[in-house]
């Protein structure tokens with residue numbers, strides 16, 4: 001089954017190179033279009049998560065090897081250290097578990113990441129799911145109890161406002177499979 005965002009990308013008749021890129025990405029094939037894809041740096045193997053770890057995804061790693069990926073970590077670009085406190089969104093603010101408000105850092109990093117994306121010519125992104133910055137479609141509810149609610153991370157929301165097409169690693173096939181885009185629960 002194709003993801004609804006994937007359908008939109010594949011039907012984007014005004015941008016055939018982007019559609020070709022999307023098909024290739026969804027099938028784990030080589031991307032032969034020159035338009036770079038913005039990716040969450042942790043998916044590209046950078047240990048920039050709050051816990052100091054990476055979450056590499058094989059498709060994103062291959063994009064990187066092919067020179068098609070532009071990795072960014074908005075939280076690091078916003079000046080936050082790694083490792084750092086876990087953050088969730090509540091009432092439009094980015095709050096650490098301790099209660100420290102890091103909204104300004106999140107906004108600063110999102111803006112800096114957007115500028116990098118524009119400078120590189122990116123128009124679409126593969127982002128880390130559920131992150132308070134990069135999460136797309138679902139994020140944690142601010143209770144630190146593992147409860148997901150509909151919504152976007154601060155960086156993902158900014159990218160959407162600027163017309164980027166977004167998906168997360170949950171939408172990508174596993175390396176070596178031919179399943180196409182997965183449907184999001």
Ligand code: SF4
Pocket residue numbers: 040041042043048049050072073074075076128131133134
């Ligand atoms: S802000 Fe985004 S890129 Fe950085 S660690 Fe979190 S999910 Fe990954």
